Amino acid sequence: MSSAQTPQSHLYLEVAxxxxxxxxxxxxMPGDRIPSIREISAEMKVSVSTVVRAFAHLEQTGAIEARxxxxxxxxxxxxxxxxxxxxxxxxxxPILLKPNASDAEVYASVVQAIGRPGFVPLGAAVLHQDYLPxxxxxxxxxxxxxxxxxxxxGYDSLPGYPALRTAIAARxxxxxxxxxxxxxxxxVGAMEAIHLALLVLTRPGDVVAIESPTYHGIVHLLRDLGLxxxxxxxxxxxxxxxxTLEGLMKKKRIACCILTPNFNNPMGSLMPDENKEKIAAxxxxxxxxxxxxxxxxxxxxxxxxxxxxxxxxxxxWVLLCSSFSKAIAPGYRVGWMVPxxxxxxxxxQSKFTLSIATPTLPQMAIAEYLHSGAYDRWLRKxxxxxxxxxxxxxxxxxxxFPADTRLSVPQGGFVLWIELPPKIRATELHRQALSNRISxxxxxxxxxxxxxxxFIRLSAAxxxxxxLERAIATLGRLAHELL
Amino acid sequence: MSSAQTPQSHLYLEVAxxxxxxxxxxxxMPGDRIPSIREISAEMKVSVSTVVRAFAHLEQTGAIEARxxxxxxxxxxxxxxxxxxxxxxxxxxPILLKPNASDAEVYASVVQAIGRPGFVPLGAAVLHQDYLPxxxxxxxxxxxxxxxxxxxxGYDSLPGYPALRTAIAARxxxxxxxxxxxxxxxxVGAMEAIHLALLVLTRPGDVVAIESPTYHGIVHLLRDLGLxxxxxxxxxxxxxxxxTLEGLMKKKRIACCILTPNFNNPMGSLMPDENKEKIAAxxxxxxxxxxxxxxxxxxxxxxxxxxxxxxxxxxxWVLLCSSFSKAIAPGYRVGWMVPxxxxxxxxxQSKFTLSIATPTLPQMAIAEYLHSGAYDRWLRKxxxxxxxxxxxxxxxxxxxFPADTRLSVPQGGFVLWIELPPKIRATELHRQALSNRISxxxxxxxxxxxxxxxFIRLSAAxxxxxxLERAIATLGRLAHELL
Numbered sequence: 001m002s003s004a005q006t007p008q009s010h011l012y013l014e015v016a017x018x019x020x021x022x023x024x025x026x027x028x029m030p031g032d033r034i035p036s037i038r039e040i041s042a043e044m045k046v047s048v049s050t051v052v053r054a055f056a057h058l059e060q061t062g063a064i065e066a067r068x069x070x071x072x073x074x075x076x077x078x079x080x081x082x083x084x085x086x087x088x089x090x091x092x093x094p095i096l097l098k099p100n101a102s103d104a105e106v107y108a109s110v111v112q113a114i115g116r117p118g119f120v121p122l123g124a125a126v127l128h129q130d131y132l133p134x135x136x137x138x139x140x141x142x143x144x145x146x147x148x149x150x151x152x153x154g155y156d157s158l159p160g161y162p163a164l165r166t167a168i169a170a171r172x173x174x175x176x177x178x179x180x181x182x183x184x185x186x187x188v189g190a191m192e193a194i195h196l197a198l199l200v201l202t203r204p205g206d207v208v209a210i211e212s213p214t215y216h217g218i219v220h221l222l223r224d225l226g227l228x229x230x231x232x233x234x235x236x237x238x239x240x241x242x243x244t245l246e247g248l249m250k251k252k253r254i255a256c257c258i259l260t261p262n263f264n265n266p267m268g269s270l271m272p273d274e275n276k277e278k279i280a281a282x283x284x285x286x287x288x289x290x291x292x293x294x295x296x297x298x299x300x301x302x303x304x305x306x307x308x309x310x311x312x313x314x315x316x317w318v319l320l321c322s323s324f325s326k327a328i329a330p331g332y333r334v335g336w337m338v339p340x341x342x343x344x345x346x347x348x349q350s351k352f353t354l355s356i357a358t359p360t361l362p363q364m365a366i367a368e369y370l371h372s373g374a375y376d377r378w379l380r381k382x383x384x385x386x387x388x389x390x391x392x393x394x395x396x397x398x399x400x401f402p403a404d405t406r407l408s409v410p411q412g413g414f415v416l417w418i419e420l421p422p423k424i425r426a427t428e429l430h431r432q433a434l435s436n437r438i439s440x441x442x443x444x445x446x447x448x449x450x451x452x453x454x455f456i457r458l459s460a461a462x463x464x465x466x467x468l469e470r471a472i473a474t475l476g477r478l479a480h481e482l483l
Numbered sequence: 484m485s486s487a488q489t490p491q492s493h494l495y496l497e498v499a500x501x502x503x504x505x506x507x508x509x510x511x512m513p514g515d516r517i518p519s520i521r522e523i524s525a526e527m528k529v530s531v532s533t534v535v536r537a538f539a540h541l542e543q544t545g546a547i548e549a550r551x552x553x554x555x556x557x558x559x560x561x562x563x564x565x566x567x568x569x570x571x572x573x574x575x576x577p578i579l580l581k582p583n584a585s586d587a588e589v590y591a592s593v594v595q596a597i598g599r600p601g602f603v604p605l606g607a608a609v610l611h612q613d614y615l616p617x618x619x620x621x622x623x624x625x626x627x628x629x630x631x632x633x634x635x636x637g638y639d640s641l642p643g644y645p646a647l648r649t650a651i652a653a654r655x656x657x658x659x660x661x662x663x664x665x666x667x668x669x670x671v672g673a674m675e676a677i678h679l680a681l682l683v684l685t686r687p688g689d690v691v692a693i694e695s696p697t698y699h700g701i702v703h704l705l706r707d708l709g710l711x712x713x714x715x716x717x718x719x720x721x722x723x724x725x726x727t728l729e730g731l732m733k734k735k736r737i738a739c740c741i742l743t744p745n746f747n748n749p750m751g752s753l754m755p756d757e758n759k760e761k762i763a764a765x766x767x768x769x770x771x772x773x774x775x776x777x778x779x780x781x782x783x784x785x786x787x788x789x790x791x792x793x794x795x796x797x798x799x800w801v802l803l804c805s806s807f808s809k810a811i812a813p814g815y816r817v818g819w820m821v822p823x824x825x826x827x828x829x830x831x832q833s834k835f836t837l838s839i840a841t842p843t844l845p846q847m848a849i850a851e852y853l854h855s856g857a858y859d860r861w862l863r864k865x866x867x868x869x870x871x872x873x874x875x876x877x878x879x880x881x882x883x884f885p886a887d888t889r890l891s892v893p894q895g896g897f898v899l900w901i902e903l904p905p906k907i908r909a910t911e912l913h914r915q916a917l918s919n920r921i922s923x924x925x926x927x928x929x930x931x932x933x934x935x936x937x938f939i940r941l942s943a944a945x946x947x948x949x950x951l952e953r954a955i956a957t958l959g960r961l962a963h964e965l966l
Contacts, residue, residue: 115640157598331843
């Protein structure tokens with residue numbers, strides 16, 4: 001996909017993007033036929049040759065496919081179901097997370113490679129700047145500074161900047177739940193929100209249930225807090241296994257759990273609403289809190305923004321955590337949570353201890369951006385771009401990697417979870433990738449029991465380039481060599 | 484003291500401020516004679532009547548005093564040594580910090596009162612906006628946005644924004660230590676820096692030595708991390724007791740210690756250089772790390788910026804933590820640390836886990852502000868203002884509070900630590916103050932063993948106003964009523 005700021009000379013890229021947006025608005029699903037070249041040319045008032053070029057680009061980047069004598073179709077993410085990742089089967093025993101020198105070394109090298117100049121950053125789950133609304137957010141900052149700069153320098157006060165909380169609450173409808181602005185606590189990204197929830201809900205030594213695999217930052221955080229983890233079997237399509245979770249809750253074996261029902265990182269799973277409802281009911285019945293991480297929730301590949309687990313939470317045992325880092329402004333470090341009345345006062349106290357307040361100016365700028373209505377317009381655009389990039393990357397991986405490689409089929413977000421042939425050690429692939437100036441994340445980091453030793457996670461949120469094509473080809477070659 | 488942005492009509496306020504700055508530049512000490520009204524009038528080229536008004540203002544706000552037949556003198560902070568706070572004598576036993584409902588309630592009410600509209604915020608250790616360089620920082624933000632906005636939206640990468648690290652390193656000379664820009668990790672305020680240090684240096688159950696009293700956020704943080712604390716006897720003038728610390732280090736009874744050698748919050752103590760040198764040597768000999776909190780270091784009341792303990796650290800056992808929150812930009816949440824080569828990699832990993840990165844735009848704005856040279860100019864101005872406000876408040880407290888009230892004599896920063904007659908419960912005074920729309924912090928929060936039940940901390944960083952005068956008088960009246 002092209003840059004979000006397309007120069008005039010690249011009209012075909014604009015057309016390609018519009019075609020995808022049209023498809024999403026028309027509620028087309030993968031496998032559905034899209035309008036013909038002639039129809040698009042007439043509707044968008046551009047030449048047939050430009051549309052041909054746009055379609056060629058969409059085909060090349062994996063968004064559509066031509067079927068002879070029939071036309072162009074939205075491409076299903078993967079056709080071959082046997083090459084998809086299977087449901088995980090982690091051990092049911094709780095694991096005390098201990099510092100481990102080899103993990104620490106791998107984690108350090110992953111962290112240090114992020115943002116290193118000259119590297120192809122497949123290891124960072126962050127949007128490339130081409131996919132960030134830079135002009136819109138810059139305008140928002142300028143407006144804030146011009147209008148009310150004294151406030152922007154001082155500490156914000158708890159529970160967070162009022163206009164931002166109002167703007168977040170206004171999005172409750174899309175999330176399927178009514179949100180009271182005064183029930184929102186703003187945070188330094190979603191990680192602080194999850195951290196605060198853990199500080200309030202656990203003491204060192206407690207057991208926390210997590211998805212397996214789960215975001216490596218959460219694994220590291222549990223370790224830093226001296227907690228134990230139980231890994232839940234997790235389906236790459238439907239998320240955490242409810243039966244296992246119910247057993248743990250019934251026997252009171254866990255202090256709380258952390259779930260990402262919408263587009264788990266790294267698998268991109270999407271939990272069906274009936275599962276969300278059951279989990280919320282279980283949490284209420286057994287009085288065991290659920291920390292819901294919804295940072296990828298706004299980045300669905302399908303038509304409908306998924307509801308949050310919180311929307312089924314009748315008894316206030318779900319702590320909803322999210323942020324603006326994944327969709328618009330990673331560097332602003334603005335997240336938020338709805339801890340619910342049961343936990344809000346304790347969350348606010350720990351928030352004050354951890355960081356005093358959330359940075360004021362970034363909160364004001366995002367509030368301004370949201371109130372202008374630009375956020376939803378931006379999301380509509382960036383979602384189709386990301387879906388297309390994920391599809392392209394899946395196709396490129398399939399073309400270069402060993403034959404029995406399996407892939408996730410993310411239903412939102414922008415990362416791919418890749419199972420290599422078992423013989424390949426992902427930490428070794430990571431090491432060799434680094435010396436080829438490519439960053440990836442090896443799978444061991446996504447599990448406290450060091451599962452997933454032959455898995456890697458790649459971020460697809462990068463614009464199309466020859467450098468990127470070469471990087472995927474290089475990874476494929478390295479993987480073949482490690483067989 | 485007046486607003487930092489003095490309108491032309493308030494020339495006498497400008498003159499008053501210049502007189503104080505002149506006194507500081509001329510290295511006058513409290514008790515020294517300042518130039519006469521006539522001399523000032525000639526030197527500053529303003530009318531005698533304006534200088535008379537300026538001197539009256541300085542007298543009223545507690546900065547100078549007239550001595551009959553002799554002239555005007557810089558006012559010593561307190562003349563009566565018997566009314567000063569004494570060295571503390573906490574218990575030598577380690578305390579496991581446990582959640583406590585009554586503490587939590589007090590802490591919640593303190594946190595919630597911060598920034599509440601209509602309250603006199605004596606409880607918040609933060610500069611009033613009149614003392615923040617709002618125009619300068621706003622210009623810096625605008626410049627950053629205009630010049631390089633794409634970077635400002637993305638994640639910053641570890642160890643932090645390069646131009647900011649360069650600017651911080653350039654201040655090493657003033658701190659008495661050479662700082663390598665690559666040895667700096669930027670953080671979300673100094674609290675994140677201290678938090679990171681604790682995550683790297685301790686495991687739950689470990690014992691940490693702290694000053695007594697110590698900043699309530701640190702007490703709360705130790706509790707959140709499941710740590711135990713040992714309180715060090717702390718002198719209001721010279722800081723933590725070295726003998727006690729040496730005993731603990733020798734016997735390996737502590738995992739690390741947290742010290743604020745320069746202007747401990749709440750007492751404003753300043754540790755002599757020879758003590759700093761001894762502590763650094765002890766840390767090296769016993770291989771026990773020292774977390775140095777230097778957030779108030781730039782706000783000395785005297786001539787010289789004090790050196791940091793880190794400057795005596797030959798063996799890299801001191802982790803220096805600081806921020807820009809106390810002197811220029813609380814709401815930017817930009818802090819920094821120099822963890823030293825021994826701990827830097829682990830600190831960076833935990834930093835990535837806690838908050839991914841420090842907010843980019845605020846870092847860029849502060850870097851721009853520092854590189855322009857405006858920071859040191861601003862400090863020269865704000866230091867004399869704060870010293871004058873602290874002196875005024877000490878005087879006002881002395882005038883209104885019960886006779887046997889004792890006060891700290893801070894040598895930097897802007898908070899006052901006040902010992903009330905033992906009969907007065909500070910939590911009750913706090914409760915009654917809140918219903919009079921005044922926030923204060925009761926002393927119990929500054930100790931894990933709930934010492935200091937008859938102490939309170941007040942922030943003096945507020946411009947002079949009748950409302951403020953009334954608030955101090957009200958506190959005094961409430962204290963009398965509780966006797």
